[in-house]
Amino acid sequence: MKKIRVLIVDDSPFSQRLIKDALKESKYEVCGCAGTGRDGIHQYRELQPDLVTMDLTLPDMDGLECCRELLTIDPASKIIVVSAMKDEAIINRGTAIGVKAFFQKPVKSEDLLAGLERIITQQGNAADQQHFLKYFIAAFTKNIIDMTGMEVLSVDHSMNQALVSHGLGVIIGITGSQQGRIMLDVSMDVAQQFTKKLLGNAVVTDEDVFNSISEFTNIIAGHSISEINNVLKAKEFEIRLTPPSIIIGESIAIINPKMTSNTVTARTAIGSLHMNVGFVGGK
Amino acid sequence: MDVKMINPFIDAIMNIMPQLGFQNVVKGKLSVGEQFVESKGITVLVGLTDQLRGNIAYNFTEVTAMSIASKMMMGMPVATLDDLAQSAISELTNMVTGNAATHFEKDGLRVDISPPSLVVGEKFKLKVSSAKFLVVEMIADSLVIELNIGIE
Incomplete structure (x- = not known):
């Protein structure tokens, strides 16, 4: 080696x-x-x-x-x-x-070796984290279909460092044995159309949009993390979520300096929804 | 939300900023915010979970963020909010929130924090997880950091 x-x-x-x-x-x-x-x-x-x-x-x-x-x-x-x-x-x-x-x-030799090992394995963690992405993609597409009745026409994913919002972004922090965040990002127009589908109403207020998109993100994050916790099993590896925050504005950059993330774009009849999932080194 | 919740954050800033080279750290205005946090240009979000759940939005102007990053990096000139400066500002909010979490734990409340998300743009607003939130300004060597603390 x-x-x-x-x-x-x-x-x-x-x-x-x-x-x-x-x-x-x-x-x-x-x-x-x-x-x-x-x-x-x-x-x-x-x-x-x-x-x-x-x-x-x-x-x-x-x-x-x-x-x-x-x-x-x-x-x-x-x-x-x-x-x-x-x-x-x-x-x-x-x-x-x-x-x-x-x-x-x-x-002490053992302390130094253990410390260096932790730094080196932070890189190795990337493989696990990449593996977690499939749970997020599954929860993302399943909940679009189940909650709106719409078809998901295509799913693409790309790796990226910097992220630029389309108009409305919901961020939920990930903490516990893995640290990161999930962000759902849509244009204001798609956010409104999507909320109409979620609520089954022809007219929706801004407040409806904020609440619905944020709860939709919470559900995707909750489903994904529950699946991952089932795989990780032991209590000490448990992952937890922080409550959602919402960002409103166009051309806004969202930066997590130590994070590599993946954007998954789901195309539907009303437009595209973007989910970004990123992790930093585990604890 | 109890106004006492801001004390661990004030203590954290008072504790951390001098270690990073700031001489004079004082508390500024305190107010209650509703609905939206209007960004000053750079806003860093940190989430809290476990026995306390919520979000903290640290709000800076770009000039302030660059001045703080420069001081944190021992006076290195910072002309744009580049990768190194972004990392320094994120790390500052991580340290402050981590330090506040330790204060909460001493009071018997377990708190876990998420990694910071740095949000940068011309004009944007944010909603932290609670409808009402506390806004406290902290002033370090005449640089203003606005903390928006929303705890459920």
Whole structure:
């Protein structure tokens, strides 16, 4: 198996040695050691490691400053801080910049390995999360048909990072063992037509539209998550939903920085409904 | 909804902002909102569930969001709300809501929070899950963050 390459940025040869020893005979290999922030940035560009361990006190710059520069060069870089200092302020400032985890020196081998494992498996989680999408697609199409009597003419899906609303979006947060959100997005016109179908009324108010589309989203999310919870079984893996919020406005971007999401578009006789489902790394 | 519900959020801002480099953090106006939150340009939504259910909408102007992101990144100039700045603002709301959740837990209320959704646009409004919500302004070094707290 290909080893996971780690760059150590630490000015103390003793600390470099401790981290190297901690990673010995594991699936990680140390591909470089830098004693200054500048050298760390230089080696990062050259070596393109999978992970970086960062000390906070470097001779030429603050360690968090160095993290920020690395994340500017490569927003996907995975950095952990290994430092003598570890307090709430450091964790909050570091997390704000994008640091994945914090360890206090002297770090124990098992703690470091477990921490790195968590960061690496966050990527692996993507496969599970992709697998969850089928439950959302099933609940989405089934409820359009069951609740309105309309046919679903076609279902397409695409992966995307940024999302632009069509007029009315309902967002429901996903939390528990998996973190993410589901969003249903329609144009105002489709929202009105769809509400008429849901309520079986020829005339609907804005309030009817907001309530109906938000409850429709809640039902899709509830059905999907119940199915997923049945598959995940154990209580500690349970997923929960937060209540819906509604966004009204056109050309609105909805951004979840750490999230990759899928948009599923269902075409019906009255127009298209878009459901977007995204997850970030699990807990 | 009980007006005391805002205290954990105020405490969270008072606790977190100084750690990110803000010197002077004070509470501004408090009011009750109905129906819609009018966005100032950047609104971040965070959901709450478990023993407390609701939504928090953090409302900023774009200039304020950029100034906060810049300070969080140790003074790095932020000219547009790029990926790094978006991530910083999301992380701020995540920290504040997480910190408030910890305060609620100390009072015996279990709260779980969703990842933040950052909403950006020219003109839009939002409905948080309750018809009435509390609006509190927090001012950090003259930058105004408006919290709209809707708890069911």
